[in-house]
Amino acid sequence: MTLQRQLLIAISLLFLVVFLVVEGLSIVTTRNYLQQQLASHAQDAATTLSKSLETAMASKDRTLAEVEIASMFDRGYYQSMQVLDNQGQPFVGKELSSERTQAPLWLPGLLDMRLPAAEAFISSGWRQLGKVVVLSHPAYAYAYLWQSMKTIALWMTVMYLVVLALSMLMLRLILRPLEKIEGLARAVQDKRFEPIALQPRAPELQKVVTAMNQMAQRIAHVLDQERANAEQYRRAAFQDSVTGLENRQGFDLRLNQSLAQDERGDQTWLAVFELDGLKTLNQRQGYARGNDLLTQMARCLQQQLHPERDFAGRMGGAAIALVCTGVDAAQMQEKRRQWQQDLQQLVAAVSDSVQLSAAMLACAPGQHRKEILSQADLLLEQSRQQGQGKIMCAEEVPGARIVEGSQAWRLLIANALHENRWVLYTQPVVQLDSRQQTQHELYVRLLDERGSVLSAAEFMPMAVRHQLTAEIDQAVISLALQAIQAEPQRFKALAVNVSMASVSQPGFCLWLAQVCQAAAPLPVPLYLELSEFACVKQRAQSRQFFQMLRELGIGFGLDHVGLDPMALQLIRDNPPDYIKLDGSLIAQMAVQSDIFVHVEAMVRFAKSLDIPCIAQGIEDEALIALLGQAQVEAGQGYVFGMPEKLERRFQAYL
Template sequence: MSLRLKFLIGLTLLFTLLMIGLFAERVHSTRLYVEAQLASTAQDAATSLVYPISRALGKNDVVLAETAIKSLLDRAYFQRIEIVALSGKTMAKMEQAKPIAGVPAWFIKWQHLDPAPGTALLSDGWRQLGRVVVISEPALAYKQLWDVLTHTLALLLAAYVISLLVMNFLVRILLQPLSAIEKSANEVQEREFNPIKHLPDTREFRRVVLAFNVMIERVRQFLSIEQQRAEEYRHQAFTDTTTGLDNRRNLDLRLDGLLKKLPQDSIGAAFAIQLEDLSEFNNREGYQKGDAILKQVAHVLLEKMAQQSPLIARLNGTTLFALHFNLSSGQIDQMGDQILASLKEITATLERPLQYGVAIVDFEHGTLKSKLLSTTDLALQQALFNGGESRQRMSANESSNQLPNGSQQWREVLQAAILDKSWGIQAQSVQNIADKQIVHQELTARLRHQDGPWISAGLFMPMAARHGLLQAAEQSLFDLAISKLENAATLQGQSIALNAGLLGALGSLTGQDEFVARLNKLKKHAARISFEVPEHQLIAAPELARRFARLLRDAGFGFGIDQYGFAASAAALIRELKPNYVKIDRRLISDMAVHKDTKEMILSLIQVAESLNITTIAQGIESESQLALLESMKITAMQGYLIGRPEEVI
């Protein structure tokens, strides 16, 4: 029961007791007044009858006396008039019973009136003849008493209703600070730290609100400091201090993953710029001028890529590197020419020429990092060998006979899998580090091509997107999971995590609404089902990310972030989306064992997550040494070959 309701009940009881007292007093006073009025009327009537009755009795004319009585009785104000002799004998008596209209019988019984009689002595000169007794008719008194009490009750009830409304309004105003504190406390539970803006006038409440706001502000400051620290560690670990681009370590960690994201049967391009004899230029002109040249060249890449490149990095001291996925062959040549023209403008201002070369390397899905970088280096050396101030375009394509051959075959394989639901699903355990309990099983999809090996989702999903089949493939996989999930023996009663992306159906508002509607089939299992989205997709579509996370929470499902930790705004991301868990990317887990600054960055992210009650999961754990490092860092859970390889469940 709320405090406001208790206040209202208490005040209502108090007011009710007061009303009952007032009503009882009104009943008592009105009754006394009516009885006094009846007695007064009876006495006045008895006094008025003394003269006519005395004259009649003086003449021994009883009939004349009765006539006087009857004339008064006919006015209907009296119930009984009686003439009593000195001996006590009734000489004449008349009475009448008037019906009591408009008054309930129970009220008459409850408020029974016994009117006091009015008496007067009868005499003929000095001779006493007897007395006359008059009793008033109570019917009108009952009616008057009933009307007064009903009107009084109506007024009291109206006063009660008005007072109740006023009390409700006053209690609401009085308890507004507590409502604001309750609302703010609920927001804290939702990991939103908003202070109470309106300060109450009541001194005690004002002090409580001020103390609460101080607590909220300290929590916000702590999270902001940890977020800033995490971003600073990331900047130190993965950003080149001279150019502001990603450094070589960041490139090494991310390049393999980016190369796998290129859709099958598509062409990507790597652009590289190398400044020849930069060290000699630094010695001759000074390091400040050399750094200024590097910054200008970095700005060229940033400007030409128009922020559409997934990676722009400083490969080494004299070489800058960038990737681009969304260009045709003609656009690749055009961008290479634009980069070359910009470099000519930069070097034209120098007193002594600075040689440079531009390399363009085409690659396909599956190209190895080592192959791409070696081909890039060869192309740069050829450009510089030809005299510099030129560009060289080469190819680093690799193919696999185990994959569908060509775009048309990919389409046929995907359409057949969607129609027949011929997918495979594997589960890999996520284990709590402290008690070794299973947190959940992560499900991943696979596709069979003829009699060859299974094809991972990282290969077939990009091709589904290319052919406009991504939404159909997602629906087919989801329907399969729904129909088979409860029948998978290895998953009975366990929590599971499903991969979701914002590139297909979930990349639109309508698609998200339809997806959540379809989740109703799994409503009874919602508490043990989570959906996880890669960090880079959440960063690319923040509005869709926020909406999807909110829809999942409202429906009772869990929400997680996969491949977490690379984004510069990683700490801010979890504060905004409030996931149930984050899976720290396996490349960062491997790198922190070698580089202290990576470890410090991850520790900061863990502290931010812990402050928000978000579970942290380390991916790619394969050795006991990695496990020992995780335990020292207080990471909650882990996933990797150390606890088990993926197993077939469907």
């Protein structure tokens, strides 16, 4: 229960006590007042009747006596009027039922109205003729008392609502710093450190807010410093010192990642630009002039690149390559025209000895890097032979030769979805020091009509082309949920990769929320993983997806981390539950010290956010000791176990 709610309840209870006290005092005071008034009223009536009944009693005229009594009794304010003779015997009288009242029936039982009978003697001279006994009717008193109670209750209720509204407003203003402090605490829990801008007026809260802000700023400064160090080591490992672009190694790693993980089906393009005669320019005008030309060329090329989706790198010597994604042929031709115009002007202004050769070609998802670079070399040679700085372009996608079989692939995947022909494999993730399993990663294979098992690398490009990734991810997640519910003792945690193409569809996120809510609570933690490549391309969408998973109680991990320059900022903005370092980095750690330093800095940055690091693709025992030096906690690879087939001892998801 929140502090604001507790304070409101306390205020309400206090107001209830005040209300009961005020109501009780009012009832007692009003009752006493009414009793006195009714007694006085009855006594006045008795005195008046004693005078008017003198003649009737002297002559023993009952009729006249009844008329005198009726004239006063019929007003309805009296419960009884009795006339007694001088012997004390009833002479005449009238009586009204006490049940008639406008107040609730329980009120007389709760508040007894004690009304004494009023008496007056009837006399003629010195002779006593009898007496009159008058008792006022309590119905009017109870009605007045009930009306008074309702009026007080109504006004007290109105006052309570007003006080409650004002209290809520005041508490909201007073407790706003506490809400900010709570928000900061939640942000720290989520590994985000944001200072509180609001400054409370209360000195006590001011001290708390100041202390929290100082703590958040110190931690944020440490994290920023760690990130800056890690980025510096990355630049040392993968950045060209002349142009500021990726060096050959960094470009090759990112190109491999782009070709392997382009999940959205966006067209990928490779362009290579080379300056022939740069060596002669260096000899004539110095290396500074040649480096300046390369820098200007890199700057000119980057003007047409998307800052998050695209990247460029120096391939060595005088060659610069770039990768563009998410653009069609018409857009790429416009870029080609602009590049050709700008670069020709740049080269012409430098020297006649320098010539531009360039190539541009479309890539297919899953195509190997060496095949693409070989085609680019061929186009570069054609451009060099033609001269005039023309950019040779090959728009045909290498995968176009299987377009006719595309529909067959679509039918194969659709049938697998309908018939639930999926084969599941799991590979363990273990602690490097204790070799204890921490989770299993789930892989999916497709079983075709002939019984052959197809890996995801074989059918996913066609699934992307035909927009079937969401259905596949739904099938895999459903099977994963069934697996951990059927055999919870088998897993400590289960991780499933999902495609950004699926996350981009609102229907998938809605389905995921419904399924996870229906399956909660899960006996085993479930983690969903997105690749670094996809998250950098779709940062806003990945942030929303991570937030949704957090609300659902589902963990999330970042896969294939460490190649993109924006990776550390991505982790800083959306801290995952763990990160998996890309296997290509792990493989190069043992042979290149700068990559080891880069990985070590990334791990140190992740540990400052309390994010575990998992190394992927460990195939050599010698790497384990090296990873331990880099403080990597866990690993995954053939050293710890091959992917094992998960027997389907549970029902189909359809």
